[in-house]
Ligand SMILES: Nc1ncnc2c1ncn2[C@@H]1O[C@H](COP(=O)(O)OP(=O)(O)OP(=O)(O)O)[C@@H](O)[C@H]1O
């Protein structure tokens with residue numbers, strides 16, 4: 001990468017040290033901004049989906065609603081026994097009476113839960129990946145007929161679907177931005193080749209190789225893209241910081257799940273470098289393909 | 296030596312046609328010896344520049360055979376051209392200095408293209424600029440130089456890399472007679488060091504100055520003397536101005 005950027009001895013004084021063309025670096029900055037934002041959205045959604053998928057989607061909550069305390073106790077024991085034996089269940093956690101009281105307190109008040117009021121039994125279970133929830137549900141109903149099964153995935157399905165769609169759009173925007181950046185480089189390089197046509201002719205006649213001439217243009221493309229990328233990344237960072245402040249203020253578990261890790265931020269910071277490398281390659285190919293048509 | 300026997304340049308029935316018009320050059324056949332000094336002369340529009348373009352590999356012929364440096368350059372792969380071009384120095388009729396580079400950098404260009412290290416560039420370029428009387432103008436852009444000064448920069452650029460073949464298209468068209476004599480002396484000095492020199496000119500005075508030079512006359516795209524009988528043998532004063 002650094003080799004691409006450093007002027008090589010003998011190459012420095014060959015062509016005018018101008019930008020590819022005036023507005024191109026700024027155009028690249030805008031496209032890089034979009035690319036970074038799209039990449040950030042993709043990563044954030046992946047993080048959110050990973051949480052929903054990992055923690056929530058395979059979790060079920062089983063409630064036993066049985067007014068008769070004796071029958072309730074029998075079913076509770078049967079349920080827990082089954083869940084602990086079942087290999088498809090990764091984790092079982094009975095929600096204790098204290099926890100239940102805490103959960104119900106806002107509705108019933110401190111004194112609402114006495115011995116006379118039947119408290120439902122509640123068990124959280126985590127199903128292993130790849131196991132159908134419906135099959136487990138049927139077996140639970142067999143051992144504990146008064147069970148009510150609450151499937152988190154079902155509740156979150158529309159949200160997951162929305163996130164999937166947004167992610168697909170973000171990936172598409174990212175891909176389109178990369179294509180647009182490459183197209184901009186191709187056009188800018190062709191224009192520059194046209195501008196310097198007579199210089200290139202003279203240098204060819206003095207024995208300059210296509211690769212020597214290409215080096216100048218690929219370096220320019222890399223520098224301009226790196227410039228645009230850095231500006232774009234800076235603006236994107238600012239926007240992402242503003243967004244993260246607002247997400248934090250929402251205190252939503254779901255929105256909070258869709259955040260960026262340090263590794264993600266480091267990955268985003270590489271976008272301008274990747275862009276510059278791609279731009280240099282595109283410039284090189286463009287120059288060499290154009291020059292090959294000359295003598 | 297095989298190269299000396301067969302010549303450094305061989306043309307056989309070469310024709311050149313620009314686009315779809317009539318042939319600009321027809322049935323051109325000649326051989327240039329390595330180390331020879333040649334004048335190419337003929338009226339304006341005769342095809343001198345066109346012939347030189349074939350020689351400095353700016354153009355491939357429409358027909359015929361051209362060998363240079365013992366290689367068939369008509370069918371030669373494009374990738375091999377830079378290597379041959381670095382062995383050829385060219386003074387273009389219209390100079391073709393690079394406008395964004397100083398006189399110094401223009402002269403240094405062939406060395407830089409050849410990959411000569413920066414610290415080995417200053418001394419020879421400076422010396423060469425001194426030789427053509429432009430030692431003080433190294434920093435000047437071509438646009439700020441007179442026609443004659445530009446021509447001298449072009450000549451300095453053509454000879455800086457000690458080419459095996461020097462091709463000069465009207466190299467003295469814009470300089471005074473004293474400078475013309477000095478530049479011709481430079482060509483002679485290079486020629487003595489082994490460089491094959493080809494100078495296109497219609498300056499009759501110039502022709503008479505190099506007694507050992509051979510003259511190739513071209514008229515309307517043909518060399519009217521394909522057998523070479525009319526060409527002046529080496530060592531005989533070829534031409535006298537009245
Ligand atoms: N690139 C070109 N395309 C078409 N025709 C050309 C081209 N270059 C030269 N010609 C034609 O070829 C003929 C020979 O031109 P050339 O430049 O070789 O003549 P010359 O002998 O160098 O003339 P001068 O002494 O005026 O420099 C002219 O009729 C010219 O119009």
Ligand SMILES: [Mg+2]
Nearest residue numbers: 343344388464
């Ligand atoms: Mg001419």
